[in-house]
Amino acid sequence: MSDTKTAPQTATAQLPQVTEPRNAGMPLDLNWVLSAQANTSAIERRAASLPARRSVKKAHQAAWLLKAVSCIDLTTLSGDDTERRVGRLCAKARQPIAADTLDALGMAGLTTGAVCVYHEMIPAAVTALRGTDIPVAAVSTGFPAGLSPLPLRIAEIEQSVAAGAHEIDIVISRRHVLSGNWQALYDEMAAFRAACGPAHIKAILATGELGSLRNVARASLVCMMAGADFIKTSTGKESVNATLPVTLVMLRAIRDYYDRTGLRVGYKPAGGISKAKDAITYLALIKEELGDRWLMPDLFRFGASSLLGDIERQLEHHLTGAYSAAYRHPTS
Numbered sequence: 619m620s621d622t623k624t625a626p627q628t629a630t631a632q633l634p635q636v637t638e639p640r641n642a643g644m645p646l647d648l649n650w651v652l653s654a655q656a657n658t659s660a661i662e663r664r665a666a667s668l669p670a671r672r673s674v675k676k677a678h679q680a681a682w683l684l685k686a687v688s689c690i691d692l693t694t695l696s697g698d699d700t701e702r703r704v705g706r707l708c709a710k711a712r713q714p715i716a717a718d719t720l721d722a723l724g725m726a727g728l729t730t731g732a733v734c735v736y737h738e739m740i741p742a743a744v745t746a747l748r749g750t751d752i753p754v755a756a757v758s759t760g761f762p763a764g765l766s767p768l769p770l771r772i773a774e775i776e777q778s779v780a781a782g783a784h785e786i787d788i789v790i791s792r793r794h795v796l797s798g799n800w801q802a803l804y805d806e807m808a809a810f811r812a813a814c815g816p817a818h819i820k821a822i823l824a825t826g827e828l829g830s831l832r833n834v835a836r837a838s839l840v841c842m843m844a845g846a847d848f849i850k851t852s853t854g855k856e857s858v859n860a861t862l863p864v865t866l867v868m869l870r871a872i873r874d875y876y877d878r879t880g881l882r883v884g885y886k887p888a889g890g891i892s893k894a895k896d897a898i899t900y901l902a903l904i905k906e907e908l909g910d911r912w913l914m915p916d917l918f919r920f921g922a923s924s925l926l927g928d929i930e931r932q933l934e935h936h937l938t939g940a941y942s943a944a945y946r947h948p949t950s
């Protein structure tokens with residue numbers, strides 16, 4: 619097991635940004651897809667043991683939490699989103715942690731990994747992030763259900779890219795997975811990828827609606843074969859969103875894909891991740907399953923709307939020994 623008691627090697631945002639070449643994809647390999655299994659009880663046992671086994675030493679906690687901040691897709695996906703709310707969110711993405719806290723931690727230039735919004739909010743986010751390297755991510759393809767007509771879903775991607783989104787988070791058709799129609803899933807994903815052009819594409823599997831961990835493993839492989847740059851657990855709107863068992867299955871699919879193709883695909887757990895200690899558990903799991911290379915924002919993101927506030931509170935506690943009230947750390 620790798621040493622999760624020490625700080626991550628890539629803890630600071632001052633390190634040069636690396637950018638992974640895009641996943642070129644490959645033809646659908648049905649034999650490989652159908653051979654993918656998931657031993658549910660073994661996976662659940664390993665996942666259950668994770669939080670108890672993690673004891674990141676105090677001095678290294680801050681470094682892990684700063685790493686987590688650099689990997690957050692700071693998200694607002696509400697029906698009542700406004701340009702003003704998105705403006706405040708983007709200000710937070712530019713300076714996620716108070717300057718005096720960062721100074722005290724010997725850190726500078728920290729931003730979140732991206733800002734994630736609905737299509738209509740892209741112009742506001744692009745404007746508010748101008749002059750930074752922070753990408754704008756847009757959810758797309760009839761998010762969250764993904765049940766609008768295919769031509770509309772493809773047009774939505776094209777319009778979001780034209781509006782300035784650098785990353786597109788698409789939702790897959792869960793019915794293709796539930797009916798085992800892997801060719802249809804592959805074709806849909808490949809069409810979405812083509813519509814993205816230069817924008818990176820994250821495939822949201824909505825794992826809480828896929829019925830089994832085996833389906834999660836197979837859907838992960840098919841989306842990677844069709845060119846997904848990231849695979850992402852959830853929209854945040856399903857009744858079950860990111861979990862550790864699902865994460866293990868998806869990370870192992872990413873590892874298998876890398877072992878066979880040499881192509882690195884990113885991972886984004888999303889939905890319900892709101893506690894700093896949970897963020898550390900996820901990061902430690904990535905380090906153990908995939909290694910340090912996957913701890914960079916070009917290969918790992920948290921999709922989260924409220925995680926940042928708890929991380930700020932924990933960092934303050936690390937420095938002062940006292941917790942401030944949660945309301946002192948609004949995200950938007």
Ligand SMILES: O=C[C@H](O)COP(=O)(O)O
Pocket residue numbers: 693695734852853854855888889890891921922923924925
């Ligand atoms: O992709 C991001 C999720 O929608 C955020 O979910 P959350 O609000 O539970 O953090």
